[in-house]
Amino acid sequence: MDKTTITLHTRFQIGQVDPRIFGGFLEHMGRAVYEGVYHPDGAHANENGFRTDVLAALQRLQMPVMRYPGGNFVSGYHWLDGVGPRDQRPTVRELAWQSIEPNQFGTDEFMLMCQQMNWEPMIAVNLGTGTPEEARDWVEYCNAPPGTRYANLRAANGHESPYDVKLWCLGNEMDGPWQLGHVPADQYAIRAQQAAKMMKDVDPSLELIACGSCTPDLATYMEWDRTVLEYLGDWADYVSLHRYVGNPANDTPDFLAVTNSIDQQIEEMDAVCRFVQAKHRSKKRAYLCFDEWNIAYRNRGSDDMPKKGVFAPHLAEEIYNLEDALVIAGFFNSFIRHADVLKIANIAQIVNVLGPILTRGDEMLIQTIFFPFEMYTKRRAGIALQTIVAGPTYTGATHGEAHFIDTSAIWDTDTLHVFVTNRALDDTATVDIAVTDQTITALQHADMLTGTNPKAENTFENPYVIQPQPFDAVRIAAGKATLELPPLSVVALTFAL
Numbered sequence: 001m002d003k004t005t006i007t008l009h010t011r012f013q014i015g016q017v018d019p020r021i022f023g024g025f026l027e028h029m030g031r032a033v034y035e036g037v038y039h040p041d042g043a044h045a046n047e048n049g050f051r052t053d054v055l056a057a058l059q060r061l062q063m064p065v066m067r068y069p070g071g072n073f074v075s076g077y078h079w080l081d082g083v084g085p086r087d088q089r090p091t092v093r094e095l096a097w098q099s100i101e102p103n104q105f106g107t108d109e110f111m112l113m114c115q116q117m118n119w120e121p122m123i124a125v126n127l128g129t130g131t132p133e134e135a136r137d138w139v140e141y142c143n144a145p146p147g148t149r150y151a152n153l154r155a156a157n158g159h160e161s162p163y164d165v166k167l168w169c170l171g172n173e174m175d176g177p178w179q180l181g182h183v184p185a186d187q188y189a190i191r192a193q194q195a196a197k198m199m200k201d202v203d204p205s206l207e208l209i210a211c212g213s214c215t216p217d218l219a220t221y222m223e224w225d226r227t228v229l230e231y232l233g234d235w236a237d238y239v240s241l242h243r244y245v246g247n248p249a250n251d252t253p254d255f256l257a258v259t260n261s262i263d264q265q266i267e268e269m270d271a272v273c274r275f276v277q278a279k280h281r282s283k284k285r286a287y288l289c290f291d292e293w294n295i296a297y298r299n300r301g302s303d304d305m306p307k308k309g310v311f312a313p314h315l316a317e318e319i320y321n322l323e324d325a326l327v328i329a330g331f332f333n334s335f336i337r338h339a340d341v342l343k344i345a346n347i348a349q350i351v352n353v354l355g356p357i358l359t360r361g362d363e364m365l366i367q368t369i370f371f372p373f374e375m376y377t378k379r380r381a382g383i384a385l386q387t388i389v390a391g392p393t394y395t396g397a398t399h400g401e402a403h404f405i406d407t408s409a410i411w412d413t414d415t416l417h418v419f420v421t422n423r424a425l426d427d428t429a430t431v432d433i434a435v436t437d438q439t440i441t442a443l444q445h446a447d448m449l450t451g452t453n454p455k456a457e458n459t460f461e462n463p464y465v466i467q468p469q470p471f472d473a474v475r476i477a478a479g480k481a482t483l484e485l486p487p488l489s490v491v492a493l494t495f496a497l
Contacts, residue, residue, distance in 0.1 A: 001427040004391025004405040006418070008435045014384040015340030017410055021332075022377045023122070024063040025292060025346040026110070027071030029097050029353050030315030036351035036359060037113065038105045043362040049105075050113060053364045054351050058117065061356075061370070062377045065167065066119040067291055067346045068110050072096035074172050075128025075180035079138045082106020083157055093309050095180060100311040107141065108154075111163050120167065122291075122346070125195065127171030127188070127211075128181025132195035139168070139202045167207050167344070169240065169291065170195055173214040175224045185224040189231035196235040209289045209344075212239040216265055222272050229276040229286055238289040238344065241269050245327065246297025252323050252454045254396035256423040259330040259406055261399055266290075266334065270341045288338075290345035293331055294354045295324045295369070316353050322466055322488060323454035325368040329406070329421050329490040332376045336408035336419070339384035347373065360460055367458055368449075368466045375447045375468060375492040376419060382412030391431075394423075405431055405485075416440070416495045422485040425454070431483040435497065439479035442496040446471040450489035 026032060035042075040049030069077055076095045082103045083089075089103040114121045123142070125135035137150050142163045144151035151162070170192040173179050183191070188211065196208050210228055213221045229236055243265060247255035269288055277285035298318055318324075328347075335342050351357045356370035387407050395401045406421040416438075422429040433440070448471035456465050471491050473484040485491060 001404060001424060001429050002392045003430045003432060004389060004403065005432045005434065006405070006407055006409075006420070007388040007390070008385050008409055008416075008433070009437050010385065010411050010435065011437065012386040014337065014386055017336060017339045017380055017382060017384050018343045019380055020065045020120070021290070021335045021342060021345040022061070022063060022373070022380055023065035023067065023344060023346040024058070024061070024119075024350040025067040025071070025348040026069070026350055027348070027353065028069050028073045028077070028094065028101060029071055029349070030317065031312045031352040031359070032349050032355070033105050034312040036353075036355070038109065048109070048112060050116070051359070054357055054359065055117060057357055057364065057366060057370075058350060061373050063117075064120055065122050065344065065346070066114060066117070067122040067124065067169070070096070070124055070172055072172065072179060074124045074126050077126050078130065078134065079107055079126075079141070083108060083141070083153070097313070097315060098309055099313055100309045102311065108157055108159060111159070121163065121165045122167035122169065123165055124169035124172050127174060127191050127195060128179055132191060132198055135195040136198035136202055139199045139206070143203045166205060167209065168199060169209040169211075171211050173242065174211040175218060175220055176214055185220065185227035186231070189228045192228065193232055193235055196232065200235075207237045208235060209238040209240050209291065210236040210286070212241050212269060214240075214242040214292075222268060225269065225272045226276060229273065230279065233280060234282060234284050236286045239269065239273060239286045240289045240291045241265060242292040243290070244292075244294055244296040246295055247323065248297050249397070251397055252425060253394060253423065254398055255323060256326055256330065257396035257399035257402035258327060259334050260402055262331060262334040263337065266338045266342060270338070273341075288342045290335065290342060292348040293345060294348050295320065295327055296354050317358065318354055319457050319459070320367045320369045321455050321457040322368055322451045325372050325449055325466065326421055326423065326488065326490055328369045329372040329376070329419065332372065333406050333408040333419055333421070336384045336410060337387070363460055365458060365460050365463055371449050371466070371468045372490055375449065375490070379410065379417035379492055379494055382410040382415070382417065385409045385411050405429060414497050415444070416497055418493045418495065419490070420483065420485060420493070421490040422487055424487045426487050428487060429485040431485055433481040433483070438497045440476055440481050440495045440497060443472070443474045443476065443481070444494045444496055446474065446491055446493040448489055448491040450486050452488070454488055
């Protein structure tokens, strides 16, 4: 393969990288909560019933923010069911995933977990079957000092001090016909505005995320967002977007080129935000919150949905492989390349359900997609730089022309983090990295994830097939760095400048 050159300049800045783009998502779906993070009867349970082996692994990902409790689940969830003495909480039939929900894990348990994990909580309210007033009451429960009904209830439940939750999602995927309480955009906008006003009346410091288009595949894509944002105006601090990708055609090169489509989705959604801001002649614009994203196509849960309702069913438990890990790196590259507009992102989800971690009884498995997350999050501080890539390209069947080399870069004063993926199936890539106004003086550290087979995966029986490894195939000369990158690989490098 011909050489690829990545050219950078520290004056050509995109924006400060918000650490919240490395967030997570915990939904009451399948075994994400029960048998995932919460398993009081398991061998790894602590005094709160939290699963310590899973939480220790999640600590490695340094997630700054965690979205909860859904997802489709939230559109049928009534938060009062999940607070108070556990033996008095109702067991209910949960309709989104046709499961049995015992409500043993709720608001207070989630907040305690956030405190232990140093996660900023991000709560989605029920605007499907719920009401704006119910959302307002939840804000009071979480954020108000004792002295009123729901703040007193929190204190009576053993939590005198407010939780001070700032990030609140105004529902979930309300544009989707599958969603409980789905309505057209103009009706959702009215409901969301009513909730937003009452919620901010309780706590004016809230940051609110409006439901945007949850997939580019719906006929209402972008028109929904325009309608909602035009009505909400300055009530919306962010608008959400979701994306699940896959490789059902078994076309690895095209799958790896999906970054083109991710870039396009972000830029289209940002264009809607800018249009509405200009139309309103407003000084405030909504930024983007990519609060659900991942790879999901092998087991979406539809074929094996429990018909009569069971507790903690096995739903959407993907087994991820090497090509999936490279696509996860592609998502992060796209997020970094749009650091000026994308401020929050939450991988969906964190354990068992589309998880980088799987459990089986008291066993735990680290999946391939865990590792690029860890490689990137260790190097997330700084300002995203524009990357000029010159080198060979190929054309994917559906995603169009893409460079064999996918990349992003973050500059932090005298340190440069560069992320490079070689999407070639068979060819080693030679890559030059040059910072035209700086001198690269040394490689401080680097990690690589690679393998010979794009379908290689970790399993409980063979858990170490795909593992990160130190990377030192770097030459530094004349202030530039040259890499020799094997096929099907992603490398995260930190250079001294």
